[in-house]
Amino acid sequence: MAAAVANGVKKEQIRPNKCAVISVPTNPMVTPLLTDLYQFTMAYSYWKAGKHDERAVFDLYFRKNPFGGEYTIFAGLEECIKFIAHFKLTEDEIAFIRSSLPPTCEGAFYDYLRGINCSDVEIYSIPEGSVVFPKVPLMRIEGPIAVVQLLETAFVNLINYASLVTTNAARHRFVAGKSKLLLEFGLRRAQGPDGGISASKYCYMGGFDATSNVAAGKLFGIPLRGTHSHAFVSSFLSPDEITDKSLKHHDGSSVCKDFVSLVKTWLNKLKGSRILGGIFSETNQSELAAFTSYGLAFPGSFLALVDTYDVMRSGVPNFCAVALALNDLGYRAVGIRLDSGDLAYQSCEARKFFQTIEKEFGVSGFGKMSITASNDLNEETLDALNKQGHEVDSFGIGTHLVTCYAQPALGVVFKLVEINNQPRIKLSEDVTKVSIPCKKRCFRLYGKEGYPLVDIMAGENEPPPKVGERILCRHPFSESKRAYVVPQRVEELLKCFWPGSSDKKREDLPPLKEIRERCIKQLEQMRPDHMRKLNPTPYKVSVSAKLYDFIHFLWLNEAPVGELQ
Numbered sequence: 001m002a003a004a005v006a007n008g009v010k011k012e013q014i015r016p017n018k019c020a021v022i023s024v025p026t027n028p029m030v031t032p033l034l035t036d037l038y039q040f041t042m043a044y045s046y047w048k049a050g051k052h053d054e055r056a057v058f059d060l061y062f063r064k065n066p067f068g069g070e071y072t073i074f075a076g077l078e079e080c081i082k083f084i085a086h087f088k089l090t091e092d093e094i095a096f097i098r099s100s101l102p103p104t105c106e107g108a109f110y111d112y113l114r115g116i117n118c119s120d121v122e123i124y125s126i127p128e129g130s131v132v133f134p135k136v137p138l139m140r141i142e143g144p145i146a147v148v149q150l151l152e153t154a155f156v157n158l159i160n161y162a163s164l165v166t167t168n169a170a171r172h173r174f175v176a177g178k179s180k181l182l183l184e185f186g187l188r189r190a191q192g193p194d195g196g197i198s199a200s201k202y203c204y205m206g207g208f209d210a211t212s213n214v215a216a217g218k219l220f221g222i223p224l225r226g227t228h229s230h231a232f233v234s235s236f237l238s239p240d241e242i243t244d245k246s247l248k249h250h251d252g253s254s255v256c257k258d259f260v261s262l263v264k265t266w267l268n269k270l271k272g273s274r275i276l277g278g279i280f281s282e283t284n285q286s287e288l289a290a291f292t293s294y295g296l297a298f299p300g301s302f303l304a305l306v307d308t309y310d311v312m313r314s315g316v317p318n319f320c321a322v323a324l325a326l327n328d329l330g331y332r333a334v335g336i337r338l339d340s341g342d343l344a345y346q347s348c349e350a351r352k353f354f355q356t357i358e359k360e361f362g363v364s365g366f367g368k369m370s371i372t373a374s375n376d377l378n379e380e381t382l383d384a385l386n387k388q389g390h391e392v393d394s395f396g397i398g399t400h401l402v403t404c405y406a407q408p409a410l411g412v413v414f415k416l417v418e419i420n421n422q423p424r425i426k427l428s429e430d431v432t433k434v435s436i437p438c439k440k441r442c443f444r445l446y447g448k449e450g451y452p453l454v455d456i457m458a459g460e461n462e463p464p465p466k467v468g469e470r471i472l473c474r475h476p477f478s479e480s481k482r483a484y485v486v487p488q489r490v491e492e493l494l495k496c497f498w499p500g501s502s503d504k505k506r507e508d509l510p511p512l513k514e515i516r517e518r519c520i521k522q523l524e525q526m527r528p529d530h531m532r533k534l535n536p537t538p539y540k541v542s543v544s545a546k547l548y549d550f551i552h553f554l555w556l557n558e559a560p561v562g563e564l565q
């Protein structure tokens, strides 16, 4: 490898330091081979043409916000940085590439592949967890064209689902409201193990509170939560099965020798109550046994799934009997989970039952018992529940959340915008697909009320927008759409996350919890009309006057003139 010198320091000396704090990608399948074949055929062709070291700038962006909304959350950056920090083809991988390309490809190309890494690549990116908009580069990747081209597919893959599912989570949080506990239950329904692990990470980033996914809890430190299943309930036949019936008082002062009888006593008291006795008579004994067992196993965090047989005639009274018995021993039960039927109605009925117990038996706080709902929930059902009125405190959401059922992909792209300092453009019949040329800087301009007003892209050598100074913001493609803005605050969006051989300081990769906080804060800062579900107002994305003129000059220059006959 050439001992290139940057600012008097050998690159080989810089790289290990930079890498030292950056761990390997979460998924070991993220290797230089996680790409499309054409990246290697192009790399060969660049190399053969002697072009491979030409300095290229690519923008990674998306064209349209997902889920019919007007915002997206950017996620996946950390995994991209981990990928490039360790980007190095192994001998085994090189041998496989050799066997996959035609035998006419020259052997020296494989020596070239052996030498490449990302020490000469520069990455500027919007911080992970930011609210972002179409057309604005999320990442700007600069480096030798052959190397950057080899990064394309993995980068797009790492950003696409991450940003999509983070946005999906944020949208679910928006409908559910700040005060609700949101649990991600998607692992079993996710698209494979990587889908499941990624979903847990990014749903947490997007504002969920916890996951049921144990591996994700370990990998990322996400809080773990869970209840139990119908199988657990129906696996019991009767309370006679329970052999160890003893339970120590919470303060350790005494032992209740027969917790099963204590539960039965409470169930009879409930049956005897004037109001509650009218709601149920005989409850299911298999369910009672299951709840009693679970209470014995987890007296300090008892939560029961109450819809296996009949919510109000069996599940809720059985739960309450166990919860009240636990209460006698100084424990506070957590609550119930509903997993079928009309979740709004049942949650209200259960709440009334809890409140009646609080009043009739003087058990303070019993009315506030937590109610979790699950079963095919999505933005629409959450919205319907809100409209009807419900008493749910916590939602467990799986399938619709993690599979991004409402929209399966974000459509992230990776486009060349400059080579050897020459701006490049990609034309299309569809104007939304025309790329915005040039190595650019991007800014978010904030207005008087503290809301972001517009994002503006400008050429890298243009003077940046200044607070208090009027600037013309132009729609990149529509001549008549333009606005003057006097920003009260200017935020530069693209920050250096991988300086390559430049002497720029590398931004730290923050812990997941901090990214989540950034995401929540950014969403709170948005003007509410951009966020609403029905007909949200599009956020303005613009270019400077100079960049506008240049785009259209280049467009005319590159587009062939037709001949009419």
Ligand SMILES: Nc1ncnc2c1ncn2[C@@H]1O[C@H](COP(=O)(O)OP(=O)(O)OP(=O)(O)O)[C@@H](O)[C@H]1O
Pocket: 339, 340, 341, 342, 343, 344, 345, 374, 375, 376, 377, 378, 381, 384, 385, 388
């Ligand atoms: N009050 C409500 N308003 C609107 N949608 C609701 C309400 N309560 C539940 N839902 C939704 O209605 C659907 C009910 O689905 P489905 O008919 O498959 O469930 P179920 O028959 O109640 O339960 P399961 O088949 O799982 O035992 C779910 O998507 C659920 O989230």
Ligand SMILES: O=P(O)(O)OC[C@H]1O[C@H](OP(=O)(O)OP(=O)(O)O)[C@H](O)[C@@H]1O
Pocket: 185, 186, 188, 189, 339, 374, 375, 376, 377, 396, 397, 398, 399, 400
């Ligand atoms: O509905 P989701 O949003 O995907 O949430 C996860 C679901 O997974 C569990 O049961 P599972 O669906 O495996 O069985 P069930 O439908 O028969 O309860 C749980 O009870 C939820 O219903």
Ligand SMILES: O=C(O)c1cccnc1
Pocket: 185, 186, 212, 225, 226, 227, 228, 229, 337, 374, 396, 398
């Ligand atoms: O803990 C739960 O209740 C749970 C976990 C995964 C899927 N459904 C439910």
Ligand SMILES: [Mg+2]
Pocket: 375, 376
């Ligand atoms: Mg289900």
